[in-house]
Amino acid sequence: MSGTRESIASARRMVVKVGSSSLADASGHLSVPAVRRLADVVAGLRAGGRQVILVTSGAIAAGLGPLGLPARPKDLATAQATASVGQGALVAAYSAAFATHGLTVGQVLLTADDMVRRSHYGNAQRAFNRLLDLGVLPIVNENDAVATDEIRFGDNDRLAALVATVAHADALVLLTDVDGLYTAAPGTPGAERIDEVHGPEDLGGVDVSRRGSALGTGGMITKLEAASIATTSGIAVVLASSADAASAVAGDAVGTLFHPTGKRDTTRLQWLAHAARTRGAIVVDAGAARALQGRRASLLAAGVTEVRGSFESGEPVDLLGPDGALVARGFAGFSAHEADQMKGLSSDSLRDRLGETYARELIHIDDLVVM
Numbered sequence: 001m002s003g004t005r006e007s008i009a010s011a012r013r014m015v016v017k018v019g020s021s022s023l024a025d026a027s028g029h030l031s032v033p034a035v036r037r038l039a040d041v042v043a044g045l046r047a048g049g050r051q052v053i054l055v056t057s058g059a060i061a062a063g064l065g066p067l068g069l070p071a072r073p074k075d076l077a078t079a080q081a082t083a084s085v086g087q088g089a090l091v092a093a094y095s096a097a098f099a100t101h102g103l104t105v106g107q108v109l110l111t112a113d114d115m116v117r118r119s120h121y122g123n124a125q126r127a128f129n130r131l132l133d134l135g136v137l138p139i140v141n142e143n144d145a146v147a148t149d150e151i152r153f154g155d156n157d158r159l160a161a162l163v164a165t166v167a168h169a170d171a172l173v174l175l176t177d178v179d180g181l182y183t184a185a186p187g188t189p190g191a192e193r194i195d196e197v198h199g200p201e202d203l204g205g206v207d208v209s210r211r212g213s214a215l216g217t218g219g220m221i222t223k224l225e226a227a228s229i230a231t232t233s234g235i236a237v238v239l240a241s242s243a244d245a246a247s248a249v250a251g252d253a254v255g256t257l258f259h260p261t262g263k264r265d266t267t268r269l270q271w272l273a274h275a276a277r278t279r280g281a282i283v284v285d286a287g288a289a290r291a292l293q294g295r296r297a298s299l300l301a302a303g304v305t306e307v308r309g310s311f312e313s314g315e316p317v318d319l320l321g322p323d324g325a326l327v328a329r330g331f332a333g334f335s336a337h338e339a340d341q342m343k344g345l346s347s348d349s350l351r352d353r354l355g356e357t358y359a360r361e362l363i364h365i366d367d368l369v370v371m
C-alpha cells in the first residue's frame, strides 16, 4: 500500500461523494437499497472515529417517480421542480438509513456562489465545523431548486471538491458507476484502468470525451476537474465504483488514486498573501503577535485590542502588531462587528456573554498566513 493510501486509511475528515448513476435503479428511480448500502459504509467510518461529509446527487432521480417523468428533464425549470420534489425524498431515505446506525443527519444545500464568494465560504465552513462537532453527518447537495444556469455547478463533483477544501478534509472519495479512470471510456477496445495519477502529466493520453450515464452529469471530465481542485489543495482523491465503497474509504487499492500535488490550502493562502484586498484589520497585542509569528497558532479573541474597517466572516483581513506592522493575514471567522464585541475576551467570557457559537478562535490557524 502506498503512503497516500495510508493517508486515506487514516484520514480524520473525509468527504464522500456519490453520483446519481450509483443511486438510481434500472428505471431511473432512487434506489433505497443503494442508499442503505452507502449508509452502512459511511456509518462504519463514523464508528471508526472519522468525520464524514456526504455529498450526494440523486434529487432529480428521486423526483422522477413522484412526478411520473420518464427521464431526466432537459429544461431548467422542470429540473428545478423535479429536484425540489426529489430532495426531500432523498434526505428522508438517508435519514432513515442512518437512524438505524444511531446517526443524525443535517441537510446542507449549496450553490456555486456559496463556495466561491468568500463571505459565504466562511458561513459554510462554520456550519460544517459545527455540524461535525455536534456529531451530525452533513448531507450536501447543490441547491438545484434555486440554482440558475449562471450560478449552478450542474454536477456534484466540483461541488464535492470545494466542500473538501472549505471543510479542510484530508481525503475526497468520488463514488460512481465505473471502477476508476480509464484511458478511454470503458468498453472502448484497449481501454485500461489507471491505478494512480501523480499529476497532470499522467493524464496526457486519457480520453474522457464520452458523456456520462443517462442520469449523471458531467461524466469523467468533471471528476478530473474535481480531482485537480482537491489535489492542488493537498487533498488525496480516490475515484472508485460505489460497489467498492468500503474498500475505497479503507484505503485499499481499488479505483484510481490521485496523489496530492500541492500543499494544503496553498492556492487560498497564496491568494491571501499576495492578491487579496483586505477589508479591514485586526490589531493584536504583543503576545498574540509573537504567537502568530512564532508558533503559527490560531488567533484568539483574547489577544485582540482593536478591530478596524468593515468585513464579513470569511473575508480577508490584515493582522497588525501593537506597533501597526503587518504580521499576518487571515480569513476572518467572524464579521468586524462580531469581532469588535469579542475583542479581549477569553473563551469562557465569550461563552458566558455571547453564547457557545462565539467560544472559538477568531481566525483558525488553517486560515492564516504569516507575512
Ligand SMILES: Nc1ncnc2c1ncn2[C@@H]1O[C@H](COP(=O)(O)OP(=O)(O)O)[C@@H](O)[C@H]1O
Pocket: 018, 019, 020, 021, 022, 057, 175, 176, 177, 178, 180, 181, 182, 183, 184, 185, 186, 206, 207, 208, 209, 210, 211, 212, 213, 214, 215, 216, 217, 218, 219, 220
Ligand atoms: N476515460 C473514462 N474513464 C472512466 N469513465 C469514463 C471515461 N470517459 C467517460 N466515462 C464515463 O463517465 C461515467 C461516469 O460519470 P457520471 O455518469 O457523470 O457519473 P456520476 O453520476 O457518478 O457523477 C461512466 O459511466 C463512464 O461511462
Ligand SMILES: N[C@@H](CCC(=O)OP(=O)(O)O)C(=O)O
Pocket: 018, 019, 020, 021, 056, 057, 058, 059, 060, 061, 083, 141, 142, 144, 154, 155, 156, 157, 212, 215, 216, 217, 218, 219
Ligand atoms: N444535484 C443533482 C445532481 C446532478 C448530477 O447528476 O450530478 P452527478 O451525479 O454528480 O453527475 C441531483 O441531486 O439530482
